[in-house]
Amino acid sequence: SGIAATLALAATLSRLFQTSNYASYAYRVRFCWWGAEELGLLGSDFHVSEAKKSTVVGERIQDYLAIIDLDMLASLNYIFAIYDGKTVPTNTPAAAKPGTIQITTLFRDWFNVNKYPWDNTTFDGRSDYGPFLAAGICAGGIYTGAEELKTVEQQKRYQSMLGSL
Secondary structure, three states: OHHHHHHHHHHHHHHHHOOOOOOOOOOOOOOOOOOOHHHOOHHHHHHHHHHHHOOOOOOOHHHOOEEEEOOOOOOOOOOOEEEOHHHOOOOOOHHHHHHHHHHHHHHHHHHHHOOOOOEEEOOOOOOOHHHHHHOOOEEEEEEOOOOOOOOHHHHHHHHOOOOOO
16 A cells, blocks of 8 residues: 555656656655564665765765655555654654644644644554664654554544545
């Protein structure tokens, strides 16, 4: 589910970057897929550890501005949960916190402008953003739920969306 969303985002950005009126950014966008998340974030841990050792510009950990986590996007009992930047682990380097909160705000603003319901979710370390946050890289993203059931209040808010997307 996250793979499909990431591919759609990559295709959309590719079209945007090819338009003549698009101003170039100083940062590159990298789309990554990690293996072995369920076994302990092995893929993202490995990637971050290699980036910390790299001296190649564009491959070093300091070349990363942010990570957007799009894992768990196809829950049958979905919600739109935005990772709450105020819930990063207490040992997260201070440099990652302001940008993480800003990513949270960007997602909330988008959902509010489009009048979509949303909920907060905590940075609980169960996804691939963990190694990046621990390395001082800003993180954010959305999550649609896993094993949890909606509350009655959530059922009412999300029911209003049926047939509207």
